[in-house]
Amino acid sequence: MVDIGIPAYLVASAVTGILSQRLVRRICDNCKVEVEVSEDIRASLEGFGIERIDKFYRGTGCPKCLNTGYYERIAVYELLRMSSNLRKVLSKTTDEQELLIIARKDGLKFLYEDALDKVKAGLTTIEEVISKVPFDYSLREI
Numbered sequence: 025m026v027d028i029g030i031p032a033y034l035v036a037s038a039v040t041g042i043l044s045q046r047l048v049r050r051i052c053d054n055c056k057v058e059v060e061v062s063e064d065i066r067a068s069l070e071g072f073g074i075e076r077i078d079k080f081y082r083g084t085g086c087p088k089c090l091n092t093g094y095y096e097r098i099a100v101y102e103l104l105r106m107s108s109n110l111r112k113v114l115s116k117t118t119d120e121q122e123l124l125i126i127a128r129k130d131g132l133k134f135l136y137e138d139a140l141d142k143v144k145a146g147l148t149t150i151e152e153v154i155s156k157v158p159f160d161y162s163l164r165e166i
């Protein structure tokens with residue numbers, strides 16, 4: 025909003041939160057099986073928290089899911105709450121990195137983290153998350 029000319033103080037006082045969302049396909053419960061994930065996938069997502077996932081799942085395909093392995097969709101979220109700390113800093117700077125660090129201290133969970141939690145819960149596949157959710161390498165340091 026600041027980039028399009030809205031003064032930072034107005035953004036800080038008017039915005040209560042910003043929600044980012046992606047839809048991913050849900051694994052079909054009727055044909056869900058545990059699978060191994062490739063070392064390539066593990067290596068490419070190292071540092072994002074994939075190390076914490078013990079079991080991965082996918083659907084093998086059945087009449088319920090029309091042999092796709094997926095049935096319906098679920099949302100993955102990132103909710104940035106405008107905390108009092110963030111409000112104070114936003115009136116002084118619009119540096120994205122600095123704002124993200126403060127939001128993180130205030131409990132911001134990144135989109136990819138929510139997505140990986142849903143992989144861990146067996147709701148969606150790691151392949152689906154990789155294709156639909158951005159993995160920003162700069163966020164790993166925050």
Ligand SMILES: [Zn+2]
Pocket residue numbers: 052053054055056083084085086087088089090091093094
């Ligand atoms: Zn199925």
